[in-house]
Amino acid sequence: DGGITQSPKYLFRKEGQNVTLSCEQNLNHDAMYWYRQDPGQGLRLIYYSQIVNDFQKGDIAEGYSVSREKKESFPLTVTSAQKNPTAFYLCATQDRTPYNEQFFGPGTRLTVL
Amino acid sequence: AQKVTQAQTEISVVEKEDVTLDCVYETRDTTYYLFWYKQPPSGELVFLIRRNSFDEQNEISGRYSWNFQKSTSSFNFTITASQVVDSAVYFCALSGWSGNTPLVFGKGTRLSVIA
Numbered sequence: 001d002g003g004i005t006q007s008p009k010y011l012f013r014k015e016g017q018n019v020t021l022s023c024e025q026n027l028n029h030d031a032m033y034w035y036r037q038d039p040g041q042g043l044r045l046i047y048y049s050q051i052v053n054d055f056q057k058g059d060i061a062e063g064y065s066v067s068r069e070k071k072e073s074f075p076l077t078v079t080s081a082q083k084n085p086t087a088f089y090l091c092a093t094q095d096r097t098p099y100n101e102q103f104f105g106p107g108t109r110l111t112v113l
Numbered sequence: 114a115q116k117v118t119q120a121q122t123e124i125s126v127v128e129k130e131d132v133t134l135d136c137v138y139e140t141r142d143t144t145y146y147l148f149w150y151k152q153p154p155s156g157e158l159v160f161l162i163r164r165n166s167f168d169e170q171n172e173i174s175g176r177y178s179w180n181f182q183k184s185t186s187s188f189n190f191t192i193t194a195s196q197v198v199d200s201a202v203y204f205c206a207l208s209g210w211s212g213n214t215p216l217v218f219g220k221g222t223r224l225s226v227i228a
Binding site for chain 1: 122
């Protein structure tokens, strides 16, 4: 089946630890995105990548890092520098067609203990 | 800069009522796309509709309809005869015309449909 997978669905980490969230797609889409969602805040863009081996910071990149070594994969690392990492994280892809809509994975809920 | 405003934070309606979700946007671009997404309790965002800035025709899909008015920079979403399954958070979003550009999302409207 074509789609976007994010793992794990729930993630718990201790303060001071780095953690990596996985995002994989088999839609053959060029662009991939990471968003953070907090209650009442909507979706805020963390990082995005329009092509392999290239990525750009979004609005709230501090404390996060990404890599894009393969078209199918865009992992997000939440570092210990991120002061308030507890949130719902959504990965999305976007095809290079004229229409620009994004397609979303099921999300990962990260809780810092 | 682009901006999307969804002034209604939460709306509650009784089943079978009609409900309209408001979306107002700001952009300096002359060509752009507008979108609506639904986020059910499971969390995954579901794409509902895309509209480009050239096309101001209203669209109807079953119980859903969208009213795009460029003159007022609005792209409102109406659910007719609401059902409990419509309960979700709805997001309006805006993007530039170029391919693979980020979407700018509003903060969402939480709709609760009560049986």
